Amino acid sequence: MNEERSESTDATAFRAGFVSFVGRPNVGKSTLTNALVGEKIAITSPKPQTTRRAIRGILHRPDGQLIIVDTPGIHRPRTLLGERLNALVEATLGDVDVIGFCVPANEKLGPGDRFINDRLDDFPRAKKVAILTKVDEASRPEIIDQLTRLGTLREWDAVVPISSVTGEQLDIVADVLLDLMPESPPLYEAEQTTDEGEDDRIAELIREAALEGVRDELPHSLAATVDDREERDPKREGELGLLEIYASLYVERDSQKGIVIGKGGSRLRDVGERARREIEELLGRRVYLSLRVKVLKEWQRDPKALGRLGF
Numbered sequence: 001m002n003e004e005r006s007e008s009t010d011a012t013a014f015r016a017g018f019v020s021f022v023g024r025p026n027v028g029k030s031t032l033t034n035a036l037v038g039e040k041i042a043i044t045s046p047k048p049q050t051t052r053r054a055i056r057g058i059l060h061r062p063d064g065q066l067i068i069v070d071t072p073g074i075h076r077p078r079t080l081l082g083e084r085l086n087a088l089v090e091a092t093l094g095d096v097d098v099i100g101f102c103v104p105a106n107e108k109l110g111p112g113d114r115f116i117n118d119r120l121d122d123f124p125r126a127k128k129v130a131i132l133t134k135v136d137e138a139s140r141p142e143i144i145d146q147l148t149r150l151g152t153l154r155e156w157d158a159v160v161p162i163s164s165v166t167g168e169q170l171d172i173v174a175d176v177l178l179d180l181m182p183e184s185p186p187l188y189e190a191e192q193t194t195d196e197g198e199d200d201r202i203a204e205l206i207r208e209a210a211l212e213g214v215r216d217e218l219p220h221s222l223a224a225t226v227d228d229r230e231e232r233d234p235k236r237e238g239e240l241g242l243l244e245i246y247a248s249l250y251v252e253r254d255s256q257k258g259i260v261i262g263k264g265g266s267r268l269r270d271v272g273e274r275a276r277r278e279i280e281e282l283l284g285r286r287v288y289l290s291l292r293v294k295v296l297k298e299w300q301r302d303p304k305a306l307g308r309l310g311f
């Protein structure tokens with residue numbers, strides 16, 4: 001990050017900086033990122049703890065640039081993967097300008113929220129904003145009650161209630177976050193919405209499609225990679241040909257392979273179909289997707305396997 005950027009009180013100055021949303025699994029961090037950036041980049045899923053990679057989304061505005069670093073949740077590590085994720089969180093949060101602490105309006109503040117709030121003391125450099133998410137699912141009194149409780153946790157630089165679903169207060173949260181950023185020239189090109197590699201985004205779309213409708217224990221055992229791409233000649237000159245993408249889905253055990261593939265391969269066909277449509281939308285062209293399911297025994301605990309999957 002650029003050390004030359006400076007604090008300023010000039011309200012008309014262009015500001016740019018990094019923000020990371022933290023909070024318990026499922027509080028709506030990825031959905032908020034997508035809603036702010038306006039393009040699907042982070043994986044959202046109703047299952048807890050499915051965001052693995054630090055993905056950046058960028059909100060471009062005439063008065064500033066908000067670079068969103070989407071981290072996996074802070075949680076107590078149980079596996080080597082868990083430890084690496086926590087190390088990633090530490091590295092990310094040590095380097096951002098603002099941390100947005102997300103708490104859902106429709107659930108009481110609990111030990112999980114307090115655990116994460118306490119950890120925020122380890123990142124004194126970052127300004128801290130409390131974001132009350134999912135206000136569409138809570139009553140007025142519940143929202144007020146929750147805001148009061150949030151206020152007792154620490155002196156926040158700001159507290160903002162939002163809904164990523166109805167869009168309520170999303171412009172306000174963007175204003176508030178930008179206001180807290182240092183004065184700085186734009187840090188990214190205007191057309192960029194994410195700096196994640198295209199293959200990584202494709203792999204996330206495949207993983208997301210494969211997660212849909214599977215049992216609770218599977219999310220942590222699924223990974224996807226793009227192995228190869230081949231361009232087919234276009235039928236007519238001046239057109240794009242078909243893009244063939246060869247990808248793998250990794251599970252940890254033989255039994256999980258069956259779950260992913262389904263009876264007679266029916267589930268895998270659905271997953272491939274869903275993922276292909278998403279990839280075509282992302283790339284804006286026709287795609288042929290070949291998906292293979294592979295077993296990589298206990299990959300979450302195996303350093304070599306983790307390396308191969310890009311963790």
Ligand SMILES: Nc1nc2c(ncn2[C@@H]2O[C@H](COP(=O)(O)OP(=O)(O)OP(=O)(O)O)[C@@H](O)[C@H]2O)c(=O)[nH]1
Nearest residue numbers: 026027028029030031048049050051134163164165
């Ligand atoms: N009603 C409502 N639901 C929301 C809102 N924001 C997110 N959700 C839902 O909450 C669930 C979890 O959202 P995510 O954005 O995946 O949550 P997350 O905090 O990124 O979760 P992890 O990746 O597991 O850490 C999804 O089913 C979302 O559709 C909101 O503002 N209102």
